[in-house]
């Protein structure tokens with residue numbers, strides 16, 4: 001099962017960032033780093049778990 005987080009789902013509608021992996025922890029970690037580096041935003045793992053989708 002492949003998990004995906006996209007910035008669009010997180011509310012950043014003009015950002016095309018998308019991370020996909022079979023490892024949910026990895027997806028969440030990548031998304032947190034992206035949020036921090038690109039959007040200067042702290043994304044909690046709990047929030048990210050809610051927007052992970054299976055693809």
Ligand SMILES: [Zn+2]
Nearest residue numbers: 007012015017
């Ligand atoms: Zn983004």
